[in-house]
Amino acid sequence: MTDRKPPAPNQVTPGATDESPSGMRRGLTSYGDAGFSLFLRKAFIKGAGYTDDALSRPVIGITDTASGYNPCHGNMTQLIEAVQRGILLAGGLPVRFPTISVHESFAFPTSMYLRNLMAIDTEEMIRAQPMDAVVLIGGCDKTVPAQLMGAASADIPAISLVTGSMLTGSHRGQTVGACTDCRRYWARYRAEEIDDQEIAAVNDQLVPSVGTCSVMGTASTMACVVEALGMSVPGAATPPAVTADRMRAAELTGLQAVRLTASRLTPRQILTEDAFHNAFRVLLSIGGSTNGIVHLAALAGRVGFRFDLDALDRMSRDTPVLLDLKPSGEHYMEHFHAAGGMATLLRELRPLLRLNALTVTGRTLGEELDAAAPSFPQQTVRNRDTPIYPEGGIAVLRGNLAPDGAIIKQSAASAALMEHEGRAFVFEDAADLAARVDRDDLDVHPGDVLVLRNIGPKGAPGMPEAGAFPIPRKLLRQGVKDAVRISDGRMSGTAFGTVVLHVTPESAVGGPLSLARTGDRIRLSVAKRSLELLVSAEELAQRAAGRRQTVPTAPRGYRQLFLKTVTQADQGVDFDFLADPQSRGAVPRV
Numbered sequence: 001m002t003d004r005k006p007p008a009p010n011q012v013t014p015g016a017t018d019e020s021p022s023g024m025r026r027g028l029t030s031y032g033d034a035g036f037s038l039f040l041r042k043a044f045i046k047g048a049g050y051t052d053d054a055l056s057r058p059v060i061g062i063t064d065t066a067s068g069y070n071p072c073h074g075n076m077t078q079l080i081e082a083v084q085r086g087i088l089l090a091g092g093l094p095v096r097f098p099t100i101s102v103h104e105s106f107a108f109p110t111s112m113y114l115r116n117l118m119a120i121d122t123e124e125m126i127r128a129q130p131m132d133a134v135v136l137i138g139g140c141d142k143t144v145p146a147q148l149m150g151a152a153s154a155d156i157p158a159i160s161l162v163t164g165s166m167l168t169g170s171h172r173g174q175t176v177g178a179c180t181d182c183r184r185y186w187a188r189y190r191a192e193e194i195d196d197q198e199i200a201a202v203n204d205q206l207v208p209s210v211g212t213c214s215v216m217g218t219a220s221t222m223a224c225v226v227e228a229l230g231m232s233v234p235g236a237a238t239p240p241a242v243t244a245d246r247m248r249a250a251e252l253t254g255l256q257a258v259r260l261t262a263s264r265l266t267p268r269q270i271l272t273e274d275a276f277h278n279a280f281r282v283l284l285s286i287g288g289s290t291n292g293i294v295h296l297a298a299l300a301g302r303v304g305f306r307f308d309l310d311a312l313d314r315m316s317r318d319t320p321v322l323l324d325l326k327p328s329g330e331h332y333m334e335h336f337h338a339a340g341g342m343a344t345l346l347r348e349l350r351p352l353l354r355l356n357a358l359t360v361t362g363r364t365l366g367e368e369l370d371a372a373a374p375s376f377p378q379q380t381v382r383n384r385d386t387p388i389y390p391e392g393g394i395a396v397l398r399g400n401l402a403p404d405g406a407i408i409k410q411s412a413a414s415a416a417l418m419e420h421e422g423r424a425f426v427f428e429d430a431a432d433l434a435a436r437v438d439r440d441d442l443d444v445h446p447g448d449v450l451v452l453r454n455i456g457p458k459g460a461p462g463m464p465e466a467g468a469f470p471i472p473r474k475l476l477r478q479g480v481k482d483a484v485r486i487s488d489g490r491m492s493g494t495a496f497g498t499v500v501l502h503v504t505p506e507s508a509v510g511g512p513l514s515l516a517r518t519g520d521r522i523r524l525s526v527a528k529r530s531l532e533l534l535v536s537a538e539e540l541a542q543r544a545a546g547r548r549q550t551v552p553t554a555p556r557g558y559r560q561l562f563l564k565t566v567t568q569a570d571q572g573v574d575f576d577f578l579a580d581p582q583s584r585g586a587v588p589r590v
């Protein structure tokens with residue numbers, strides 16, 4: 001059944017020109033005959049029951065990242081339904097399409113290894129299929145940055161929607177949530193403070209619903225960062241996954257996606273220096289995940305910006321941590337939402353933001369903030385006079401151990417270890433750590449600086465979240481709760497401790513971390529932003545000359561591509577050929 005006489009296959013859609021085809025006319029399959037290509041495309045899609053009226057509407061693609069392996073995206077069906085409702089209400093045609101989905105706990109060797117693959121998948125599917133705008137639905141840590149990176153490179157109108165955080169659980173009267181409490185209880189279990197029965201009971205409560213981790217891990221960080229970048233509708237960062245607010249955010253996202261086809265605002269127009277400035281400010285003020293820095297560096301590279309690690313450190317010094325969320329504070333994402341969400345935070349940060357930054361709504365961040373619901377008394381977002389932490393959550397370190405930089409999440413570290421000198425105890429790689437960390441005869445002592453190398457972008461590969469590696473059981477039994485740990489890897493945003501990460505260059509490409517030996521002395525000074533291996537330059541040169549090291553390679557496939565082209569942490573661990581070669585300067589600029 002048709003609703004009206006079908007147009008000829010090559011009839012031009014109103015508002016479009018041959019130079020700017022829209023809707024189903026975009027990106028016609030190459031048969032050497034454009035009219036035939038459109039005729040065939042429409043014939044096939046009509047097989048799914050579409051009318052010519054429906055096919056004449058603006059087409060909004062929706063990424064479907066549902067997967068049985070990804071419970072963080074377990075509300076995808078409902079979200080897509082709500083996005084579709086918004087699109088239809090605004091007169092558009094929603095078309096969902098699948099892409100890769102990556103979950104932290106179901107990705108070997110590590111989800112970061114697959115982020116760029118997901119970004120390529122997203123970019124190329126956006127390019128290949130006819131759509132006037134795209135709704136990117138992601139949530140679990142790597143999915144949101146992957147989608148943004150892909151959409152930024154494809155550069156058609158795009159809007160992000162996160163799946164939302166999971167609810168909190170309760171264990172013996174205590175609120176618990178993934179995954180700060182996962183680590184806390186597991187550390188207690190390793191220290192033999194709790195038994196098998198209790199750890200099994202906790203396991204049932206840590207993830208009480210679908211959705212993303214309920215603390216300020218990478219997923220929550222990226223949700224806030226996306227809103228700060230202007231890439232989502234206002235208020236979309238914080239509603240938990242299973243709430244009506246989350247579904248309303250989805251409907252509004254669909255609506256806004258159709259409007260984007262009229263304004264034709266693309267990610268490149270939104271992802272400006274000002275947008276990145278706001279994103280880094282927010283990341284620092286929420287005690288955000290260190291992974292967020294890597295992802296923002298990669299995203300910046302996709303639109304021509306070079307990431308400036310030292311500028312981030314300068315910005316951190318005058319950006320207080322205001323959000324009282326684990327692991328830096330006490331609360332969970334549902335409490336942040338109840339406190340008014342991002343509007344409450346952004347209002348408090350207002351003097352530190354670039355309010356003229358454009359958002360997907362076509363209005364500026366300042367205009368959106370003016371239009372937000374009024375503030376009210378709440379306990380989760382502090383004001384700038386009473387911060388959780390006086391500086392930004394992340395400090396940048398340099399020194400002979402990390403010539404191109406390293407970072408520490410100081411807001412989640414032990415104050416007593418921020419200025420520390422100790423004997424190095426070196427684990428060669430993750431396998432060595434696993435083999436030895438719990439041995440009773442390990443020659444490790446309280447006060448030692450624990451080093452884990454070969455877990456960088458190429459070393460592992462994929463720079464796994466092993467940076468907050470376990471404290472040796474021998475030390476746990478002596479009551480050691482934290483130790484300075486140094487690696488070229490990452491750590492989960494939900495983790496805590498005095499953990500130096502992203503040491504660059506990584507040891508697998510010959511960085512100085514590869515030269516450290518058990519028994520050396522290492523000095524960490526967060527106040528001076530320094531990380532020093534207290535070994536003379538001559539001795540280090542001798543060690544380097546005697547080193548037999550080969551950069552990892554692979555004989556074929558994705559791993560070969562990864563090892564050949566992946567960049568270091570300070571460049572976002574993206575593939576070098578995916579960055580925009582046209583430079584727009586550096587971010588953040590302070």
Ligand code: FES
Nearest residue numbers: 072140212213219
């Ligand atoms: Fe998916 Fe934490 S595992 S957000």
